[in-house]
Amino acid sequence: MHRHSYIGKKFSRTAGPRRAMMRGMVDALILYERIETTEVKAKELSRIFDKLVTKAKKQDLHNYRQILSYTINPVAAEKLNSELVNGFKGRDSGYTRVIKTGKRLGDGAEMAVIEIILDEGYTASEAKKAEPKVAKKETKKPSDKKEAPKAKTTKKEAKK
Numbered sequence: 001m002h003r004h005s006y007i008g009k010k011f012s013r014t015a016g017p018r019r020a021m022m023r024g025m026v027d028a029l030i031l032y033e034r035i036e037t038t039e040v041k042a043k044e045l046s047r048i049f050d051k052l053v054t055k056a057k058k059q060d061l062h063n064y065r066q067i068l069s070y071t072i073n074p075v076a077a078e079k080l081n082s083e084l085v086n087g088f089k090g091r092d093s094g095y096t097r098v099i100k101t102g103k104r105l106g107d108g109a110e111m112a113v114i115e116i117i118l119d120e121g122y123t124a125s126e127a128k129k130a131e132p133k134v135a136k137k138e139t140k141k142p143s144d145k146k147e148a149p150k151a152k153t154t155k156k157e158a159k160k
Contacts, residue, residue, distance in 0.1 A: 009044050022048055023072050029096075030076040030084065034115040039100060042114040046096045049116075053095045056085045087118030 011018055025045050028035050037045070052070060055063040064081050071077045088095055094117065101111045 008047070009040055011041070011044075023070060026052065027071050027073045027076040029114060029116065030071070030080050031073070033084075034113060036101065036111060036113050038104075039098070039110040039112040042098045042112040045114055046098060050093060050095050052080065053085070053088055054093075056081050057088060059085070084116065084118070087116075087122040090119040091117075 022045065025037065026049055029045065029049060052067055055066055067081060068074060068077045097115050097117050099113045101113055103109065104111050
């Protein structure tokens with residue numbers, strides 16, 4: 001079988017487990033902004049993450065829903081769409097960096113660290129400051145004093 005015009009690696013997995021692995025790795029990269037994995041997986045993850053960032057930069061409902069459908073954790077989709085996307089405004093591509101770290105002791109696999117590259121001087125805390133704060137609803141806190149138990153009413157008393 002020839003390899004011409006096939007896109008992506010198979011990682012010795014069928015389609016479902018391969019897709020689940022990549023979705024989990026995308027979530028981890030968004031939430032932690034830096035993960036360590038094998039070099040081949042990092043390069044494949046970079047391709048997928050760049051496409052998601054391109055969708056997030058469009059800032060419309062359709063692309064947000066596509067990001068939500070790809071990520072497993074909705075918190076990761078929200079973080080990408082609201083916080084991290086502001087750190088990518090100065091670049092058109094190349095949102096990740098893959099740094100080789102050497103060989104894994106167990107099986108000798110080439111390891112790498114993949115991290116998100118944000119614009120110069122941008123931090124996620126700036127995004128949180130820029131967002132308007134939503135007023136929280138006040139909830140009634142339970143009182144420290146215990147209320148006296150209510151007296152039970154009988155059916156005859158209720159009819160009166």
